[in-house]
Amino acid sequence: MIANNLTRMDKGNKISECNECLHALHLLIDGEASDSQKEFLEKHIEECMPCYQSYNLDKNVKEVLKSKIEKKPVPSTLIANIKDKLNENF
Amino acid sequence: MEENRENIRKDLSKAEKDAQFEKEFMPLIDSLYNFAYRLTLDEDDANDLVQETYLKAYRFFNSYEQGTNAKAWLFRILKNSFINDFRKKSKEPSKVDYQEVESYYNSDDVDESITTDLRIESLQEMIGDEVATALNALAVDFRTIIILCDLEGFTYEEMAKILDIPIGTVRSRLHRARNLLKEKLKAYAGTMGYNK
Numbered sequence: 001m002i003a004n005n006l007t008r009m010d011k012g013n014k015i016s017e018c019n020e021c022l023h024a025l026h027l028l029i030d031g032e033a034s035d036s037q038k039e040f041l042e043k044h045i046e047e048c049m050p051c052y053q054s055y056n057l058d059k060n061v062k063e064v065l066k067s068k069i070e071k072k073p074v075p076s077t078l079i080a081n082i083k084d085k086l087n088e089n090f
Numbered sequence: 091m092e093e094n095r096e097n098i099r100k101d102l103s104k105a106e107k108d109a110q111f112e113k114e115f116m117p118l119i120d121s122l123y124n125f126a127y128r129l130t131l132d133e134d135d136a137n138d139l140v141q142e143t144y145l146k147a148y149r150f151f152n153s154y155e156q157g158t159n160a161k162a163w164l165f166r167i168l169k170n171s172f173i174n175d176f177r178k179k180s181k182e183p184s185k186v187d188y189q190e191v192e193s194y195y196n197s198d199d200v201d202e203s204i205t206t207d208l209r210i211e212s213l214q215e216m217i218g219d220e221v222a223t224a225l226n227a228l229a230v231d232f233r234t235i236i237i238l239c240d241l242e243g244f245t246y247e248e249m250a251k252i253l254d255i256p257i258g259t260v261r262s263r264l265h266r267a268r269n270l271l272k273e274k275l276k277a278y279a280g281t282m283g284y285n286k
């Protein structure tokens with residue numbers, strides 16, 4: 001694998017880049033990365049398979065949470081109760 | 091139309107105030123109820139918590155700047171009510187040690203456990219209830235940050251305000267919460283035979 005060759009070529013650099021990447025990946029997933037962070041992260045995950053896999057898994061977890069957890073319907077009496085309470089108290 | 095909003099609002103009649111309250115805050119009841127339910131894991135408690143949130147919001151309506159982030163404001167009130175009134179009586183597992191959480195992410199080492207071997211295929215086979223069970227198994231502070239970020243789509247800055255913590259803490263807590271969630275999901279996938 002390319003990633004393995006890279007590791008052997010420049011192990012120290014690679015590890016610190018991966019550290020930086022793994023600490024900042026959430027910024028990319030959450031749309032919070034600055035332009036320079038985005039550039040670094042996108043380039044790194046394009047070249048580094050383990051980091052790409054981390055990114056892909058975390059991105060999927062986020063999507064699964066959003067798409068699969070069902071919304072609870074608001075109880076039909078709740079809005080009326082709130083309005084009653086507001087009228088009583090204010 | 092260049093008048094100070096603050097001044098206009100103080101002169102509102104009760105009817106006008108009610109109309110604005112209704113227009114800005116009531117449409118958010120769905121998100122609030124779901125947040126309350128995910129915190130308390132109980133429908134009656136969620137009901138009470140949302141009622142209390144709206145009563146407090148009405149009481150403090152004057153300190154709310156119109157046109158600003160109504161959703162974040164209400165979520166903050168709800169979260170504080172939960173901590174003050176509900177958390178005490180709930181049987182939550184022991185409080186999370188943030189010292190440990192924070193020092194965990196101040197270290198530069200890549201934690202090996204970050205690369206959980208949870209498979210994306212397993213994840214996608216899971217149904218909503220199973221995913222929710224894994225989320226519910228997290229300590230409430232970790233659960234909260236995931237709800238705010240992933241279910242409600244708040245920004246880090248908004249979460250910092252809702253939770254009264256620095257953005258750096260939002261990041262480290264979110265990071266830790268996601269790793270814990272992946273462990274729960276993986277354990278769940280394992281027992282369901284998804285991870286084979």
Ligand SMILES: [Zn+2]
Binds near residue numbers: 050
């Ligand atoms: Zn890497």
